[in-house]
Amino acid sequence: MPVDGVVEREPGSGLSASPSRPAHAIDELFEAVLDDTGDATVRRLVSESWERSLAAAIDPATALPPFRFDPSESAARLAAHPLHNVMPLLRSNLVSIAEEAMHVVVVTDEQGIVLWREGANAVLRPADRVGLVEGSCWSEEAIGTNAMGTTLAVGQPVQIHSTEHLVRAVHAWTCVAAPVRDPDTGRIVGAIDITGPRRTIHPAMLALVGATAQLAENQMRMQLAIADERLRARNQPHLLSLRGTPGALVTPTGRIIAGEPFGEWPERVDLEQIAAGADRVRLADGREMHVEPLAEGYLLRAARRRGRATTVEAPRHALSLRFLGDGSPTVVLDGESHALTLRPAEILTALALHPEGLTAERLAFLLYGEDGNQTTVRGEIHRLRALIGTDVLKTRPYRLDAVVDTDFGTVRRALRDGRIGDALRACAGPLLPRSDAPEVRGARDELEVGLRRAVLESDDVELVHAYATHRLGRDDLEAHELLVDMLPAGDPRRAVAESRAARLLAE
Structure with a gap:
């Protein structure tokens, strides 16, 4: 051990410079x-x-x-x-x-x-x-x-x-x-x-x-253990919805945290192929599995066997909505992914926000405002039911008969629990940014305002900076001015924040 600042000689390695030397x-x-x-x-x-x-x-x-x-x-x-x-x-x-x-x-x-x-x-x-x-x-x-x-x-x-x-x-x-x-x-x-x-x-x-x-x-x-349990609890219905077909829940980093049947899964799967655009992975034992992105994490599923009989009652359907950011809205139903156009995505957003159900009149108002037409809504519902199934989208009132998981719900839960950093990281952008539906606008504004307020009131300079460089905060003058006040004079980030604030002020 070093004594009085002198570093001892390592066997066969010579003498080190020591603090006691001139x-x-x-x-x-x-x-x-x-x-x-x-x-x-x-x-x-x-x-x-x-x-x-x-x-x-x-x-x-x-x-x-x-x-x-x-x-x-x-x-x-x-x-x-x-x-x-x-x-x-x-x-x-x-x-x-x-x-x-x-x-x-x-x-x-x-x-x-x-x-x-x-x-x-x-x-x-x-x-x-x-x-x-x-x-x-x-x-x-x-x-x-x-x-x-x-x-x-x-x-x-x-x-x-x-x-x-x-x-x-x-x-x-x-x-x-x-x-x-x-x-x-x-x-x-x-x-x-x-x-x-x-x-x-x-x-x-x-x-x-x-x-x-x-x-x-x-x-x-x-x-990590807490996050795994949350992910497992929220997404277990997706696994159960496979109805006997082998499948597994996977974290965003590729760890398997639940699988059916139990005990037949590796610890991890390689998701690099998914990042490259593939929709399936091959396990170490040679099995090829489809990969469906959920609101958080992934669902692995084997190809379903045709004509397989079952004597057990089918579990509730699992529905995952990914509607944040500028990409195309996507729904994962019972492990299968479907791209959506804007109107069905708006309907699903409204139904997810109102799990108790909505009448045709109320849904028309939430989507179109005072000019809403029930006939138009019924036509949209008919087309959406053809896509996701009549046993998933029920009528009288319109409601989702499924376990629903949404990316915007993930952000809302994190904010409610005080996990501001998690909320900011989970928020890929605005909720259906091209939508002008009153219900979507209200939910979008509520989410953005809630996230903004939580960050600006956090007294955490790293969170404020992350928000100021985020899709939602890069044009926020108040956020940049606050960042200037919070950063010390010698911090090189302060000059960047000052420049950005000046440009926003001039616009």
Whole structure:
């Protein structure tokens, strides 16, 4: 273990630069190792990282971290990142310690791009000068050996001290970092880092950062279990509606969380083919399954066998509506997907919002206003019943005899439960944006106003920034003005927000 700031020799790996060495001795050690003169060596972890960094053509004399994204984009990336929901934990565990010890706390994504940083103001200014700001990339391939990039490369907590950094510009710093793995996929999704002047990092910081990363993973695991149960409860009717045909419920990342029959399913399925536009996947055992997108997640189903008799009562139908955003409205009925035109989508929206049922007169008013005509509505209903079935769309009154799941309902539930970030991420855009039906307009406005109010009253700068760059908030002057007020003067996102607010004000 390190004693009084001295780093012990690793077996067969040589002597590391240590905080107790004078600055000129540390610099001489760096030059000796890099120039391959004398008998000075560095730790194996560091030497292997240097080899990777030099192979990536990093220049120790001139390299600075590149910007992979505009700093204004990094907050939106954080809002959509798996680590977003554990940021309160990271702040409570690390920020006060970092501020007192004159350090900076940094969170990166899996590529080493800085999504967030916070710490003592006196240290943030010199951190700016070496590019340790949101949007900059600290992978080994981008800036050479450093704790953030190296922990992502080796998948374990590391400390990089002073001249163990390959690039001279950061020799005045020491940093400790630990990777964070997504319990959903098992992949590294980012890194937690504490960086400070090279004489101020205590050996216990490495254990602190490692423990905090484990706490973050545990909290993500708990949140995942809760989300799985919600997804399972809401979408189990889709599985039951297959009526004996093998099928499974799949999360958006490809994990199977329920299947019929039980016990015949792999842990995961590869959904990359779906992202490429395919409508089916092949399981490891060779079975080919159709994939139907639900309001959240997917339904796998095997091709139904013709002429198969059943002696059990068929369960209620399952209906999933995907009506948010600019794409074509889509309905998934009992595992089969159908594209809709605008009018049937409007009718289904109204019926989903009124599960108790609607008379022809009331439905005509909700769709057409005072000029609504019952005869027109009856014709539309007749055509819709031919598409989804007379046992799904009942009459007298008009109602849906099915378990209904909607993407706009997912956003409404998240808002009702206070899960503002989840609501914003689930909202792909306005509800049926081309619709002028009074009922749809009202539901659309209610959803957008509710989401906007929740975000602007949240006092969460990351949420406000995510909203300001979202489809719903990019033209919202008040949101951009609020963002300007919330961001500190040195935050590069503030200038972008000020520019956008000025353009909106001038329009």
